[in-house]
Amino acid sequence: MYFEERKNKVGKIFYVANERYADPLTGKKKRASVVYHSNTVRARRQAERELIDKIDLIISKKQGVFKSSTLLTFDDLKRNWFETWKTTVKPQTIKREIVVINRLSELIADDILLDSVTPLLVQNCLKEYREKYHSTHSTMQHIKCTLNKIFDYGVLHNAIPFSPSRVIKLNATVEEKREKKKRKEAKFLNAKEVNALLSELRGRRNLNYYDLALFLIGTGCRIGEASALTMNDIDFENHLVTIDKSLQAHDLKVDEFYLDTTKTEAGERIGQLPEFVIQALRRVIERNKVFDKHVENLPSSVFRKVDFLFRTEYGAPITSHSFRQILGRVNKVLKLKCPEKYGFEWTKNAIPHSFRHIHISVLRNDPTIPLKEVQARVGHVQEETTNGYTHLLSTSQEKSVEAISRFIEKMGVNENIA
Structure with a gap:
């Protein structure tokens, strides 16, 4: 950090505290500054604190463009996605999805950290859920579709690097395929x-x-x-x-x-x-x-x-x-x-x-x-x-x-x- 003495257009002296920082988006060096008007130790210390806070705010705002520090657990991600998604669909669609949302708490623990969610974990959870409730292939597809939307939201907000559910394939049994064709x-x-x-x-x-x-x-x-x-x-x-x-x-x-x-x-x-x-x-x-x-x-x-x-x-x-x-x-x-x-x-x-x-x-x-x-x-x-x-x-x-x-x-x- 360095300090400068300057004059305005009418010749009045003022002081500037300057500091360089790395832009989190580009890595390039940039400068931030704070103006103060009294050349005292107290005024200079106050300018230092204000400048540090100013740089922290600039960096956090820019990091917010590509980082999501608030989405730490599966429950965080699930609730944030739902609040955003429900504004884009009709009430009857929301009602149907709430049923699936409630099932997801049994599928994947709410407090599990997003860093711990892997494709294998999701696949095993889906398998256990299907065996426990004897769910149809159609029901499991609906659940996986909702998981895809939730994890895609996480990827978009940089809470996770990729969707762990996208790579999972649900295969219907021969009997389920026959029943589906018969219903159709x-x-x-x-x-x-x-x-x-x-x-x-x-x-x-x-x-x-x-x-x-x-x-x-x-x-x-x-x-x-x-x-x-x-x-x-x-x-x-x-x-x-x-x-x-x-x-x-x-x-x-x-x-x-x-x-x-x-x-x-x-x-x-x-x-x-x-x-x-x-x-x-x-x-x-x-x-x-x-x-x-x-x-x-x-x-x-x-x-x-x-x-x-x-x-x-x-x-x-x-x-x-x-x-x-x-x-x-x-x-x-x-x-x-x-x-x-x-x-x-x-x-x-x-x-x-x-x-x-x-x-x-x-x-x-x-x-x-x-x-x-x-x-x-x-x-x-x-x-x-x-x-x-x-x-x-x-x-x-x-x-x-x-x-x-x-x-x-x-x-x-x-x-x-x-």
Whole structure:
């Protein structure tokens, strides 16, 4: 450290304490200084202390760019990642991840030092956890995915030099691979299976489920997107639907349902509607008018008054949960009666998302429909995502509308129903 005597513009004397230090980012020598105005021992000692503090602050700030001294244990890293990550996702995603976060405390001790976490340690922890809880391959993949995100956060903040979970490969057993393929196949329906499913839905007491199925087949919408629709979203004159929101109902009471954005930014779109979907929507609207009049004449606490198009018998919006329940009952009926009624064994497990699979598969099986048109219609960004929905076998949406209309005509659903 060295000291200088200087004069300002008006000739007044002041003093400067100087010191050189190594920049932690570049290693180059730099200079810092502090000004003081009295040439006394006390003033000089005070300037020395201030200069030391100033240099320490400069270095710590620059080290903070590439060092993270606060992340010492796995719990430190886990909590810091979660607080940052949860601001980037939706509430229902946070709820699902909290379950995994709680499991991680059993997987890896919270107080273990990050320097002690190695790939072998993580692999053994995963193995022990799976054996202890007899977890499925899918569950373990979810846990490893969360670990990857946590350790990647640690790498980004220089708490660890590399992710110890990235190099670990989880291998499913032959039986697990078969079961996964079987579950996936059960969601896909061919033409005769769609026909049987629609016929059974048409026989349900609440025909809104049948018309909802037609809407989902005709548009490829996600169930949450369809649940959020109101009359304001339908342009009957131009046969268009605006998809710009989704109804969130998972683990919530009816009064707690809320509207959220679509699953992805690309999910916001305008879709062209086939005529059979327009007719289904008109039937739904007429039923809603009858229901609203009934509620007006015979009010009851069990009835709900909402603006959503697709409603249950009590007026609440049809959600993934309520539709899944109906489809579950239909699946059971078909397993028992399908051979007698339709001439084949029912081996499928229809779920709300099955209708989106049907829509995309029909369009991708028509070689005249460009992939970009399919992506725009269903709100996909990545080609891999769209191709992941295809089964058995790839601007205007007219070709899509024509293809799905031809498919639905084979089902014989163009007849008038109440």
